Amino acid sequence: TLGVMGGGQLGRMFVHAAQRLGYFTAVLDPDADSPAGRVSHHHIQTGYSDATGLAQLASLCAAVTTEFENVPADALQALAATRPVAPNAACVAVAQNRTQEKAHFTACAGISGVTCAPYAVIETSAQLHAVPADLLPGILKTTRMGYDGKGQVRIATRDEADAAWRQLGGEPAILEGVVAFEREFSILVARAFDGASVVWAASENVHVDAILASSIVPADVSIAAQADTARTAAIRVADALDYVGVLTLEFFAGPEGPVFNEMAPRVHNSGHWTI
Secondary structure, three states: OEEEEOOOHHHHHHHHHHHHOOOOEEEEOOOOOOOOOOOOOEEEOOOOOOHHHHHHHHHHOOEEEEOOOOOOHHHHHHHHOOOOEOOOHHHHHHHOOHHHHHHHHHHHOOOOOOEEOOEEEEOOHHHHHOOOHHHOOEEEEEOOOOOOOOOEEEEOOHHHHHHHHHHOOOOOEEEEEOOOOOEEEEEEEEEOOOOOEEEOOOEEEEEEOOEEEEEEOOOOHHHHHHHHHHHHHHHHHHHHHOOOEEEEEEEEEEOOEEEEEEEEOOOOHHHHHHO
16 A cells, blocks of 8 residues: 555546556545545545544555645654655655755756756845845745745835735745746656656746646757756756655756756656656
């Protein structure tokens, strides 16, 4: 029996794939009507940090994974005390935090021609008012829990900064400078316990109102020219984390090469075509 934390659409795809291979499945998700829970052999309907539910999942499963990045890392760590968990809690914790993921990318990618979108860490009002001028206009993003355009506000001037931060609840954030780019693309890398990796073709992504609308493979030639460099960077990121599972890195196709945006410790929506 294989377990998955999270009962959304990606969890449902995982459950179907596992069942085709002959595995039983168990889903832990608080929603009684979760897409994955409806088709799994077992559905543990409880919160992700519920100790009783986690113990039940561990008792049922030989191994556990997660279908999205906002499952508490502590819950994955608790499961790992008795069962193999992939990706592990440390990897998920990095991907849950924009500051940590950008710092990790900067520290380990080390590839000529790949950069990280410029940013500043914002934890106080004073830091917000002291940001370098070249980060404006920029996008203020919460450090945690932001996705599909949520948890972020575009600001053009310092005068707009305080209102934007209040709109985000005064939570720790980053201010990211606007990146000049023509297209966005993602790289999916799958890494095994023995360190072997495979990487799919780059997927060109089109967003509408900050939500992914379509992914195109093969990507435009302007992305194809940057894809090899981005793939190498993705593998280095996964190796440095000792990552196990599927990891997705999002890039902007910039005029001087790929620019790292963020990563997700799961099969990204832009990877549905890999099924």
